[in-house]
Amino acid sequence: MESYSYTIVSDICEGVGDCVGVCPVEAIHWASGQINAKGTKFAFIDEPTCIGCGACLSVCPVEGAILAEWRPELQRATL
Ligand code: SF4
Numbered sequence: 748m749e750s751y752s753y754t755i756v757s758d759i760c761e762g763v764g765d766c767v768g769v770c771p772v773e774a775i776h777w778a779s780g781q782i783n784a785k786g787t788k789f790a791f792i793d794e795p796t797c798i799g800c801g802a803c804l805s806v807c808p809v810e811g812a813i814l815a816e817w818r819p820e821l822q823r824a825t826l
Pocket residue numbers: 752753769770771772773774775792796797798799800801802803804
């Protein structure tokens with residue numbers, strides 16, 4: 748089945764976290780105890796929960812950190 752989920756690119760995310768609060772289905776979580784290639788904490792999207800509304804992408808200030816498609820190879824953490 749095709750996924751509706753967006754993707755947080757783990758190594759582009761800068762851990763700003765604006766996306767976490769705007770997600771209407773609480774699909775965005777912190778990758779606990781992990782840092783990425785930029786040396787920051789990062790968030791990830793729970794793919795089965797995401798409804799593809801785009802709210803996270805609209806508030807993210809980091810270019811390229813959130814993609815409007817499901818690209819599991821770019822997102823390291825999962826629930
Ligand atoms: S696209 Fe919508 S539902 Fe999916 S993670 Fe982003 S804010 Fe949450």
